[in-house]
Amino acid sequence: MEQDHQTQLIVTKADGICTMTLNRPHVLNAMTVEMFSLLQDAIAKASTDEEVDVLLLRGAGGNFCSGADLGVLTALTDQSDADQSLTIINDFIANLHQMPKPVIAVIEGVAVGAGLNLALHADFVIATEDALLQEPFVQIGLTTDFGGTYLLPRLVGTAWAKRLALLGERITGKKAEEIGLIYRAVEASQVESELEKLVTAVRRLPKQAYAVTKEGLGRCQIEGLEYALDWEKQQQPSLIARPEFQTLVQAKVKRT
Incomplete structure (x- = not known):
């Protein structure tokens, strides 16, 4: 197992799983500018590391993340500092969202705002049923960031997006699953077993097909049906030509 100990971000790599753990538990893992830079570097490395099959996002100390540190928000009043910090944020968020590999996030405790x-931005989010999720930006005079304005309507529709982003409504992990915001909510004692099952499932899938399909879900949702049909027309033949397609089809035929 490789391990890169950083004060604010712990990155470990073992058995094809790269785990990035936000590590400021005394402030519920509130993110700093330094943490943004560490995430930027770590995500970029994981995306091209052939030894990494799955990226896992977690928080230390029983919480995922309480959002951006207040010091960060204060610093953003300076235009030059704001441009630099927001550019770093946008870069690593875009890289995370477009990561061709499976990305899983585990929410325990609180996941608030930018957190x-x-x-x-993960493909799948597992949360404890009693986890607390909230988008409190408007309540403190800000707008949703970290791509929230893009994500929320697509995940839960306009009505729930407005409840979350405009009213700052706080919901549990259980409710988040019910409205389609996350993949699954489980009892705290079941988190690790649920995570293990999901990791096993995604690692069984053909990597190229996963990456291409994930890309398509992102692109075609924005561009519309005609674009989607054309994109699928371009991608499918190359996937059909790959050896794993024939192997998987033959295996499926034998099982039926």
Whole structure:
């Protein structure tokens, strides 16, 4: 197992799983500018690391993330500092969202504001049933960030997006699953077993097909049906030509 100990971000790599753990538990893992830079570097490395099959996002100390540190928000009043910090944020969020590999986030405790939106860029979010999720930006005079304005309507529709982003409604992990915001909510004692099952499932899938399909879900949702049909027309033949397609089809035929 490889381990890179950083004060604010712990990155470990073992058995094809790269785990990035936000590590400021004394402030519920509130993110700093330094943490943004560490995430930027770690995500970029994981995306091209052939030894990494799955990226896992977690928080230390029983919480995922309480959002951006207040010091960060204060610093953003300076235009030059704001441009630099927001550019770093946008870079690593875009890389995370477009990561061709499976990305899983585990929410325990609180996931608030930017912390929640960071998790929502994962392909799958597992949360404890009693976890607390909230988008409180408007309540403190800000707008949703970390791509939340893009994510929320697509995940839960306009009505729930407005409840979350405009009213700052706080919901549990259980409710988040019910409205389609996350993949699954489980009892705290079941988190690790649920995570293990999901990791096993995604690692069984053909990597190229997963990456292409994930890309398509993102692109075609924005561009519309005609674009989607054309995109699928371009991608499917190359996937059909790959050896794993023939192998998997033959195996499926034998089982039926």
